[in-house]
Amino acid sequence: MSVTDQPEAEAPEGLEALEALEAQFEAVIARSDRVEPRDWMPDGYRRTLIRQVAQHAHSEIIGMQPEGGWITRAPSLRRKATLLAKVQDEAGHGLYLYSACETLGVSRGELTEMLIEGKQKYSSIFNYPTLSYADVGTIGWLVDGAAICNQVPLCRTSYGPYGRAMIRICKEESFHQRQGYELLMAMMRGTDEQRAMVQESVDRFWWPALMMFGPPDDDSPNTAQSMAWGIKRNTNDDLRQRFVDMSVPQAEALGVTFPDPELRWNAGRGHYDFGQPDWEEFAQVVKGDGPCNAQRIAHRRRAHEDGAWVREAASAFAAKQAAS
Numbered sequence: 001m002s003v004t005d006q007p008e009a010e011a012p013e014g015l016e017a018l019e020a021l022e023a024q025f026e027a028v029i030a031r032s033d034r035v036e037p038r039d040w041m042p043d044g045y046r047r048t049l050i051r052q053v054a055q056h057a058h059s060e061i062i063g064m065q066p067e068g069g070w071i072t073r074a075p076s077l078r079r080k081a082t083l084l085a086k087v088q089d090e091a092g093h094g095l096y097l098y099s100a101c102e103t104l105g106v107s108r109g110e111l112t113e114m115l116i117e118g119k120q121k122y123s124s125i126f127n128y129p130t131l132s133y134a135d136v137g138t139i140g141w142l143v144d145g146a147a148i149c150n151q152v153p154l155c156r157t158s159y160g161p162y163g164r165a166m167i168r169i170c171k172e173e174s175f176h177q178r179q180g181y182e183l184l185m186a187m188m189r190g191t192d193e194q195r196a197m198v199q200e201s202v203d204r205f206w207w208p209a210l211m212m213f214g215p216p217d218d219d220s221p222n223t224a225q226s227m228a229w230g231i232k233r234n235t236n237d238d239l240r241q242r243f244v245d246m247s248v249p250q251a252e253a254l255g256v257t258f259p260d261p262e263l264r265w266n267a268g269r270g271h272y273d274f275g276q277p278d279w280e281e282f283a284q285v286v287k288g289d290g291p292c293n294a295q296r297i298a299h300r301r302r303a304h305e306d307g308a309w310v311r312e313a314a315s316a317f318a319a320k321q322a323a324s
């Protein structure tokens with residue numbers, strides 16, 4: 001049952017009316033029901049969702065670039081077809097998420113402007129370069145793996161359109177992760193040079209993958225409120241731990257190591273202990289000073305400008321249809 005489905009009591013006015021709406025909203029959250037687009041919601045809830053869903057959508061779209069550069073250089077037709085399909089899926093995820101965000105009262109055009117003007121963020125991970133073909137496998141395994149850990153709980157997020165988009169996205173992300181792991185497994189069964197390429201790639205991506213979960217809980221300004229509103233279901237550190245616990249046995253099966261001397265099983269906790277990423281580096285990348293930030297945004301801006309005629313033609317066509 002959503003807020004607007006609630007039986008209406010007396011139609012109260014002013015402050016009383018606002019308090020009634022707030023109480024209905026809180027009751028929906030407490031029951032872990034979904035809030036839907038036409039329901040009343042606090043401004044802060046709407047703003048937080050726009051921020052998170054937009055950042056998520058932008059990440060999918062910018063996230064097409066690091067792997068996209070390898071499509072023309074894939075080593076076989078089969079690998080090329082698989083990579084092409086994956087990158088197209090990412091475009092689709094971006095579109096689901098932009099649509100979910102539009103239900104909150106912001107247009108896709110405005111969101112794109114905010115991305116290319118640097119007013120909204122996207123995931124730090126996509127500001128690192130892809131230097132070898134092994135990176136395609138590592139992104140599938142570790143980056144999509146981290147994305148899945150973070151996104152499966154978001155299928156139960158309190159905002160209906162976001163949660164429903166996440167259900168579809170997560171199904172495709174599991175395929176993405178498996179294709180990455182399978183690619184790395186094939187390379188690990190190859191030559192010494194290929195095995196070294198995989199290890200070098202894993203060494204570069206491990207720490208940035210841990211940063212995807214956001215700052216440590218103590219430095220995360222948004223987590224407490226987002227969890228109280230049921231937007232986030234877990235804290236950044238909980239999900240990071242889940243990812244480490246999941247990845248270590250996979251690395252062992254693959255035959256690679258992670259570049260963390262502090263990584264070891266802690267029987268008392270029933271989890272792996274691990275070291276901290278370089279949070280200074282994370283701050284730099286999020287601020288816009290990572291290795292590829294300028295390149296990623298310039299590319300996105302160019303694609304947006306090059307596509308202006310398509311948008312104009314589509315609007316002219318829609319206007320003509322409406323007029324007839």
Ligand code: FAQ
Binds near residue numbers: 057059122150223
């Ligand atoms: N990068 O208070 P918190 C993918 C910002 S998966 C950049 O903890 P929150 C799939 C944060 O926005 C990747 N910025 O924030 C794929 C906030 O800034 P603000 C995308 C980050 O929101 C795979 C500030 O730091 N996934 O694309 C990052 O509660 C392969 C303080 O942080 C999602 O977006 C970061 N890593 O928690 C595609 C998942 N972390 O706005 C292609 C949905 C934090 O206050 C290839 N989002 N910040 O100025 C979330 O779950 C949350 O938004 C978090 C951050 C966990 C990312």
